[in-house]
Amino acid sequence: MAPGMVTLICSAASVLGTLPAALPSWVTPPPADWPVLTALGLCGVAAQYTEAKAFSKAPVGFLAPLDFLAVPAAAGLGWLLFGEVPNMLTGIGAVVVLAAAVVASSGNTSRRRQPVKRFAEV
Incomplete structure (x- = not known):
């Protein structure tokens, strides 16, 4: 589905x-x-729109952990802009999300399984 249609829906x-x-x-x-x-x-x-466009260009397994970076980013902006101090669970969650993003974005992307291509070759 086109990113514009996803955004509209x-x-x-x-x-x-x-x-x-x-x-x-x-x-x-x-006013x-x-x-x-x-x-x-x-x-x-x-x-x-940009998120829908990204999901149309890259595998979900690569982008999903990066999408969760919004949570630690929001916590960081809340701390910088409003002085909100994140609690321990927010810190632990941020570390887990950042680790997942690093793991998902590192490595050789050509070696990742691509089910659509795999089934097309059968």
């Missing part, structure tokens, strides 16, 4: 899935906040 599903919960307590943001909210929305769509 995920965006539509997010809106339709959260709308019933949001409507009862909806408060329209003031002064609209530029920031628009920028956040555009960054979210761009992130979703």
Whole structure:
């Protein structure tokens, strides 16, 4: 499926899935906040599109551990920008995620099994 279509479906599903919960307590943001909210929305769509594009170009087994890097990155940004001190479990999780990313991204990618090619040759 094309990355643009994946982005559209995920965006539509997010809106339709959260709308019933949001409507009862909806408060329209003031117009002064609209530029920031628009920028956040555009960054979210761009992130979703680039992730879908990456998954169309590389094997899932390679990209999945890298996708989880968002958790330690968010913890690090929370510490740098807001002074939030991560707890011990966050530190342990960050180490595990970073180790998995290193293992997944190291080594010879040509030797990895590629099931689609393997079944096509049979």
